[in-house]
Amino acid sequence: MGTISHVITPKLTLPHLTSSRFHGGSLFPHSNDRVSTLKLARVSRKIRVSSELKSQTSSTISHSAIDFSDPDWKAKFQEDFEARFRLPHITDVFPDDLPIPSTFCLKMRTPITGDFPGNYPSDEEWHGYINNNDRVLLKTIHYSSPTSAGAECIDPGCTWVEQWVHRAGPREKIYFQPEHVKAAIVTCGGLCPGLNDVIRQIVITLEIYGVNKIVGIPFGYRGFSDQELTEVPLSRKVVQNIHLSGGSLLGVSRGGPSVNDIVDSLEKRGINMLFVLGGNGTHAGANAIHNECCKRRLKVAVVGVPKTIDNDILLMDKTFGFDTAVEEAQRAINSAYIEAHSAYHGIGVVKLMGRSSGFIAMHASLSSGQVDICLIPEVPFKLHGPHGVLNHLKYLLQTKGSAVLCVAEGAGQDLLQKTNATDASGNAVLGDIGVRVQQEIKKYFKEIGVHADVKYIDPTYMIRACRANASDGILCTVLGQNAVHGAFAGFSGITVGICNTHYAYLPIPEVISHPRLVDPNSRMWHRCLTSTGQPDFFDDYDL
Numbered sequence: 001m002g003t004i005s006h007v008i009t010p011k012l013t014l015p016h017l018t019s020s021r022f023h024g025g026s027l028f029p030h031s032n033d034r035v036s037t038l039k040l041a042r043v044s045r046k047i048r049v050s051s052e053l054k055s056q057t058s059s060t061i062s063h064s065a066i067d068f069s070d071p072d073w074k075a076k077f078q079e080d081f082e083a084r085f086r087l088p089h090i091t092d093v094f095p096d097d098l099p100i101p102s103t104f105c106l107k108m109r110t111p112i113t114g115d116f117p118g119n120y121p122s123d124e125e126w127h128g129y130i131n132n133n134d135r136v137l138l139k140t141i142h143y144s145s146p147t148s149a150g151a152e153c154i155d156p157g158c159t160w161v162e163q164w165v166h167r168a169g170p171r172e173k174i175y176f177q178p179e180h181v182k183a184a185i186v187t188c189g190g191l192c193p194g195l196n197d198v199i200r201q202i203v204i205t206l207e208i209y210g211v212n213k214i215v216g217i218p219f220g221y222r223g224f225s226d227q228e229l230t231e232v233p234l235s236r237k238v239v240q241n242i243h244l245s246g247g248s249l250l251g252v253s254r255g256g257p258s259v260n261d262i263v264d265s266l267e268k269r270g271i272n273m274l275f276v277l278g279g280n281g282t283h284a285g286a287n288a289i290h291n292e293c294c295k296r297r298l299k300v301a302v303v304g305v306p307k308t309i310d311n312d313i314l315l316m317d318k319t320f321g322f323d324t325a326v327e328e329a330q331r332a333i334n335s336a337y338i339e340a341h342s343a344y345h346g347i348g349v350v351k352l353m354g355r356s357s358g359f360i361a362m363h364a365s366l367s368s369g370q371v372d373i374c375l376i377p378e379v380p381f382k383l384h385g386p387h388g389v390l391n392h393l394k395y396l397l398q399t400k401g402s403a404v405l406c407v408a409e410g411a412g413q414d415l416l417q418k419t420n421a422t423d424a425s426g427n428a429v430l431g432d433i434g435v436r437v438q439q440e441i442k443k444y445f446k447e448i449g450v451h452a453d454v455k456y457i458d459p460t461y462m463i464r465a466c467r468a469n470a471s472d473g474i475l476c477t478v479l480g481q482n483a484v485h486g487a488f489a490g491f492s493g494i495t496v497g498i499c500n501t502h503y504a505y506l507p508i509p510e511v512i513s514h515p516r517l518v519d520p521n522s523r524m525w526h527r528c529l530t531s532t533g534q535p536d537f538f539d540d541y542d543l
């Protein structure tokens with residue numbers, strides 16, 4: 001694809017009180033500056049972010065290697081970007097593989113007649129296909145300066161550089177004959193609302209292409225090696241109503257067999273399309289499976305659908321299940337609020353999931369409007385001392401009579417004893433910050449002789465075991481369908497996500513290089529601080 005170059009020439013100017021229309025100049029000299037100074041005084045605590053965190057919150061690229069004195073740096077950057085986001089394809093390994101016309105054509109397949117190859121669509125023109133050169137723009141804001149809120153600039157001058165990724169959807173030509181496909185679906189890691197919706201859509205879409213060998217692998221990657229676990233045959237009939245309940249029809253697990261064993265199992269079972277639903281770990285596994293299949297010259301399409309309520313996958317607007325988890329968390333926060341509000345000097349503490357990313361806690365706090373203190377892993381805090389959480393709670397009891405604190409499970413780990421323990425997937429087992437915060441609050445108020453009625457709510461598993469809400473239901477539907485389109489189009493080692501409201505295919509390594517984190521200098525975190533009214537819980541010299 002050629003590079004499309006844009007010159008930003010702002011034609012639309014917003015009417016402003018300082019414009020010449022207002023005779024005698026501005027009614028409010030420097031009003032803009034003053035308002036923003038006042039407003040931002042509370043929220044613009046530019047948090048000193050470690051360089052590690054900085055690189056993790058900016059979701060595209062490490063720019064340190066770019067030589068900006070080179071007049072061609074922008075073209076080179078875009079070329080490099082295009083190469084990085086190129087989608088691995090079956091023809092990389094099988095260059096002689098020829099595509100056939102797609103069997104996905106809604107016009108031809110309503111009602112589904114089922115038998116192939118006799119029912120391939122005719123030559124009739126249908127405009128429902130995505131062109132392989134279609135692209136989605138990854139970044140849509142032109143920041144005029146690196147100091148603009150949330151700016152993600154590539155060069156010090158904040159040059160506008162377009163970053164295009166591949167558009168998801170059905171292609172006119174496909175690389176698998178439906179009658180030769182055996183498709184498998186596997187769900188790994190922890191639960192997440194919407195898993196059943198995605199399974200359902202994958203099955204339904206595969207059937208529309210004409211696939212009739214579809215199986216589920218039980219209990220995550222473990223199902224590939226455990227002899228006691230047998231494949232689950234899947235069809236539209238089986239999955240018709242599964243989205244009405246939470247969990248996964250197939251079950252989930254952490255840990256499991258080696259990549260070699262998984263690929264052995266794929267070979268033995270004759271699986272040539274694998275749909276992998278999971279988070280960072282699962283995708284690392286999916287990419288390794290894809291690489292191993294390439295190495296063994298197996299024609300297998302491995303396509304991921306990102307699943308994580310933590311919303312910690314890079315580049316995407318959000319992952320499915322996140323919205324539902326935030327919504328479900330409202331019930332816990334509201335209960336904490338009612339309890340705290342109804343008690344004399346009541347303090348409600350709610351612990352929410354979020355291993356390394358505080359998105360659930362931040363969004364749930366923002367959404368509820370009932371939280372006074374939100375603590376997330378990305379922002380350090382102190383419990384004790386004049387600027388600590390406990391002193392602020394005392395202030396809240398004095399001024400409001402009650403308080404609600406929402407803490408993400410990965411927050412404040414520096415305050416807890418490190419265990420070095422890991423789960424079966426190798427994820428660090430975290431100390432319980434919710435319990436610790438609760439204990440410290442009780443101890444503190446006892447010590448200072450102030451009455452405090454502390455209620456602790458831990459809805460952890462409740463927010464992820466529920467059924468997907470309507471908006472997640474739609475997201476799951478589109479992701480599931482696009483996963484199948486991606487596999488039939490011959491892509492492998494890819495995943496599907498929503499980027500700037502459009503659906504895109506992304507090479508797996510680009511989305512899992514590190515967990516996506518809340519940027520403490522982002523507008524969303526600032527909005528959260530404005531909403532809760534909380535101060536900084538650390539001093540500059542603490543960092």
Ligand SMILES: Nc1ncnc2c1ncn2[C@@H]1O[C@H](COP(=O)(O)OP(=O)(O)O)[C@@H](O)[C@H]1O
Nearest residue numbers: 188189254255256278279280281282284285425
């Ligand atoms: N780096 C990796 N390479 C291969 N497989 C992995 C890797 N990390 C995790 N896995 C496997 O992926 C599955 C899910 O990983 P886990 O971290 O528990 O959940 P999630 O995918 O939600 O992050 C597990 O079966 C685990 O063994």
Ligand SMILES: O=P(O)(O)OC[C@H]1O[C@](O)(COP(=O)(O)O)[C@@H](O)[C@@H]1O
Nearest residue numbers: 189190191279308309310353354355
């Ligand atoms: O008890 P489990 O199953 O290990 O799950 C706990 C973890 O699951 C999560 O909800 C999601 O993690 P995954 O994306 O790895 O599944 C984390 O927030 C949490 O730490």
Ligand SMILES: [Mg+2]
Nearest residue numbers: 189279280281
């Ligand atoms: Mg994970």
